[in-house]
Amino acid sequence: MSSVTTSATDLDVFDRRESEVRGYVRAFPTVFDRATGSTLVDADGREYLDFFAGAGVLNYGHNNPAFTRALIEYLERDGIIHGLDMATSAKRAFIEAFERFILEPRGLDHKLQFTGPTGANSVEAALKVARQATGRSTVVAFTNAFHGLSMGALAVTGNSHYRSAAGVGLDDVARMPYDGYLGADVDTLDLLEKQLDDPGSGLDLPAAVIVEAVQGEGGINVARVEWLQRLRAITEARGILLILDEIQAGVGRTGRFFAFEHAGIVPDIVTVSKSISGSGLPMSLVLLRPGVDVWKPGQHTGTFRGNNLAFVSARVALETYWADAAFAEAVTAKGELLRTELERIADEHPDLDFVVRGRGLMMGIACDADRTLAGRVSKAAFERGLVIETSGAHDEVLKFLPALTITEDELRRGLAIVRESLAAVRAA
Structure with a gap:
C-alpha cells in the first residue's frame, strides 16, 4: 500500500484524467478537503473564507449542523x-x-x-x-x-x-x-x-x-x-x-x-x-x-x-x-452592510469608475474601464485566503455571493481581503 502523500496544490491527477471542460479548479487551484459555515479548508489545512457559496448552492453555509x-x-x-x-x-x-x-x-x-x-x-x-x-x-x-x-x-x-x-x-x-x-x-x-x-x-x-x-x-x-x-x-x-x-x-x-x-x-x-x-x-x-x-x-x-x-x-x-421573518431581515441587513462597504471601495478608486449593483447578498462591483481587473483581484484574493468569483459578459464584475448565514465579522474580514487584493493588483 502506497504511503505517498500529496499536497493540496498537487492537481496532477485532475490534469491527467479530468476533462478540459473543468473550470472553477483553474480559478481556485487547490484540493479542498472539508468545510463548515463560511470556511473552506484544503488538504494542507489552509483555511479560505468563502464568498462563492458553491455558485449560490450553499445559502445556509457548508455542512450546516441542522441539516x-x-x-x-x-x-x-x-x-x-x-x-x-x-x-x-x-x-x-x-x-x-x-x-x-x-x-x-x-x-x-x-x-x-x-x-x-x-x-x-x-x-x-x-x-x-x-x-x-x-x-x-x-x-x-x-x-x-x-x-x-x-x-x-x-x-x-x-x-x-x-x-x-x-x-x-x-x-x-x-x-x-x-x-x-x-x-x-x-x-x-x-x-x-x-x-x-x-x-x-x-x-x-x-x-x-x-x-x-x-x-x-x-x-x-x-x-x-x-x-x-x-x-x-x-x-x-x-x-x-x-x-x-x-x-x-x-x-x-x-x-x-x-x-x-x-x-x-x-x-x-x-x-x-x-x-x-x-x-x-x-x-x-x-x-x-x-x-x-x-x-x-x-x-x-x-x-x-x-x-x-x-x-x-x-x-x-x-x-x-423561514418560519418567521427574522432570517430574511438579517439577510437584508447584511446586504446593506455589503453595499455600503462596496460603495466605499468604489469611492476610494474614483479613476476606475466602479459601479456597485445587486440586491441583498447578491452583489457585484463592475469595472468597465479595465475588464481584466475583477479576474486579477479574484486571483489575488484567493492567494490571501478568500474564494470569490467573477461574472458578466467580459468577467468584468467581482461577484459577492457569500452564505446568507455568514457573520458580520466574516463579511468584514472578506471585504478587507478584497481591499488588500485590489491595492496589490493596482500596485503591481
Whole structure:
C-alpha cells in the first residue's frame, strides 16, 4: 500500500484524467478537503473564507449542523434514498413544509413539479410545459441571461462562450434587451410591447417570456421593480406565460425567498434549484400555476427527480429559517452592510469608475474601464485566503455571493481581503 502523500496544490491527477471542460479548479487551484459555515479548508489545512457559496448552492453555509443531524438520522433509520416520483414520507413532509412556509404566506397557488436535479432541467421542463400549455413555440429571453447549458436552456442563455459549444442551431427564441441594457433612461420594454403589437415586426406571439429578477452570471444586473411589474402586465394582457428563473437569485439570496417578491408580481412558472435543498444535495423543482400544469404522466421524467435526502434537508431549511421573518431581515441587513462597504471601495478608486449593483447578498462591483481587473483581484484574493468569483459578459464584475448565514465579522474580514487584493493588483 502506497504511503505517498500529496499536497493540496498537487492537481496532477485532475490534469491527467479530468476533462478540459473543468473550470472553477483553474480559478481556485487547490484540493479542498472539508468545510463548515463560511470556511473552506484544503488538504494542507489552509483555511479560505468563502464568498462563492458553491455558485449560490450553499445559502445556509457548508455542512450546516441542522441539516447534517437530520440527514444522519434519516440514513440511520434506513429512510428511502431513491424514489423516482413515487410518494415517500420525506417528499410529503417537504411539500407540506413548502406549502406552510412559502406558498401560503405569499398567496401562491402553484403546484410543484420535481424535475431532474439540475437547474437546467427545471428550465427545460418550464419551457416544454409553456409550449404545451399555449400551443406556441417562441420564447422571449433577455440579453445577458443565463438559464443553463442543456440545449433548451442554452437557447435562452445569452453568453456567446456557452452558446458556441452547442454545435447546432438554437432556435425558437427571440432576444430582447434586459432592463438597463440601453442605459438608465431607456425602458427596454417599449421595444417588446411595440413588436408584440405590430403585425409587421416579425415576432410571433410567444408561448412565454423567461427572465431573472437579478441576473447572476450575466453580471449582477437588477431589474427595476417597475420594469418587472410592466413585464407582468404585458404578458398577462396577451396570454403569454411569464417564467421567473429563481435558480440563483431565489431561496433568500436577495432578502426575500423569491427575488420577484420585491416587485409584488405572481409568475405563471418559477424555476428553483441550487439552494432549495439547503445542504448542497442536488434538487430542482418547477412551480406551476394550476392552469399551466398540462403534463400527461411521464412526459417529463428523470431517474433522479426523487432525491429524498434533499427533501429531508430542504424541509429542515424551511422549518429552521423561514418560519418567521427574522432570517430574511438579517439577510437584508447584511446586504446593506455589503453595499455600503462596496460603495466605499468604489469611492476610494474614483479613476476606475466602479459601479456597485445587486440586491441583498447578491452583489457585484463592475469595472468597465479595465475588464481584466475583477479576474486579477479574484486571483489575488484567493492567494490571501478568500474564494470569490467573477461574472458578466467580459468577467468584468467581482461577484459577492457569500452564505446568507455568514457573520458580520466574516463579511468584514472578506471585504478587507478584497481591499488588500485590489491595492496589490493596482500596485503591481
